[in-house]
Amino acid sequence: MAQHIYFDESGFTGNNLLHPDQKYFVYASVASDDHEAKEVVESVIRRYGIQGGELKGRNLIRFNRGRRAVDEIISHFEGRVKLSVSDKKYALACKLFEYIFEPCLSEINSVFYRVGFHKFIANMLYIEFVARGAGAEDIFAEFEELMRTRDEAKLGSIFASSVHPENSPILVQIREFAQCMADDVRKELRAIGDAGLGKWILDLTDTALFTLLANWGTEYDQITAVCDPAKPLQHDQSAFDVMIGREDRVFSDAFGERHPITFNLSGPIQLRDSKISHGVQIADALAAAGAYVFTGATDAHATRWRSIIAGIGHYGSIIPDMDEVDIRDVRAQRNAVLLMELHSRAKAGKNLVEGMPEYIHIISRMITERRGHP
Incomplete structure (x- = not known):
């Protein structure tokens, strides 16, 4: 029964x-x-x-x-x-990674998920938001509006209102990455619409x-x-x-x-x-x-x-974890470097995933050796 x-x-x-x-x-x-x-x-x-x-x-x-x-x-x-x-708010930060970053890394997304890059980005955005970091509220509001309407016209100026002289380096990198990769985000928005998934997407x-x-x-x-x-x-x-x-x-x-x-x-x-x-x-x-x-x-x-x-209360729960952004930890240090590399490649118009598994291995080893743990 x-x-x-x-x-x-x-x-x-x-x-x-x-x-x-x-x-x-x-x-x-x-x-x-x-x-x-x-x-x-x-x-x-x-x-x-x-x-x-x-x-x-x-x-x-x-x-x-x-x-x-x-x-x-x-x-x-x-x-x-x-x-x-x-x-x-943290759930929205996770959604931002899912629809802004993941489409650009889809060829080898398991590599990034395995090192917790998605958690690093989401928790960093969440910290910026709750601490009222300059521009963070605008990024969240613009992203939510974009996902609600799936208006491709908004991609041309995505996150433009978040520009502020006091933006943190992390926020600048996330915003500029999204702006550089707008075409990939546009494809993802169209796929959502074609599959009929958009009405309750968030x-x-x-x-x-x-x-x-x-x-x-x-x-x-x-x-x-x-x-x-x-x-x-x-x-x-x-x-x-x-x-x-x-x-x-x-x-x-x-x-x-x-x-x-x-x-x-x-x-x-x-x-x-x-x-x-x-x-x-x-x-x-x-x-x-x-x-x-x-x-x-x-x-x-x-x-x-x-x-x-x-x-x-842990079944599918979406709760922030500050350990993911503790810069004293090898995991957080590696993901901070990864973000800088992805940001640099995006701005230069380079392939985001080419050689990335090897790059992750190298920076992991370098960070570990620097900490005195060969």
Whole structure:
């Protein structure tokens, strides 16, 4: 028999990842069934005097009584919850690498991913943004607008508004690289349009849901997925439909880590409004708890949930990692040199990937030897 998994989110803003009041996106999932979910919801509503006859996570976390109710839900479903948590600004930085850098390096992209170059660029951009580095906000805003509209006319002056005398060297290199490689970016934008992928290109829903389902698939032979009817899922479910009845389990070892990439769905994803699905209400409360923790709350509930989420909130999560840009580390030093080399080649109109594996090997050895570790 297929295991029911219920899903809902907190912080959905679609393609607007720079929304000032919704800085985190949390997608929650819980393994249960309609009968159990109904019993739990009705019990919580009755004992905590919750109005409206429905659990609404965003309302529950506003008051101590509601947080107590959520805490009970978390305890009840211990071991049956998985979350995906993403910092939207960092996610946008990752998207920038994916659509500005990756198309230019696609011939040997695995080489760059293997050394963590994508993480270096994304984390550097994120640091610039949160530190309000001169021009960083403009780069993010222009990139988001470009991806929303896919207006090729904007490529002619891409990131021009970010030019500032106080730009950091990193920001200058990233901006000028993008400007020099505008033709490659243009081809990528056209490919997105031709494939019909553009409407929700920056949204995080599909990625989070897919990753969660893949990880649940390592525990259950078949899954019935029940989701809140988010707009991206209403628009296109083709990536999930191909998993209906798929019984093989496939893993990817990309980027040095092993991840499941298949799962077995019992049928198309069921889209149910929370008003008629108690399981979705449970997922909604769990997602709200995750978002509440990341807002910086320090009450007793937030403190307890923070330690729990550390163990259940890593499935496809997109969170910055400052170790990737610690210039004392060989990895960060190498990627800083790589960026300078790519920037130099782009400005000179040279081939970006020719001899690059050998170049990476040489600079890795030089940096290591310089540090006294032959």
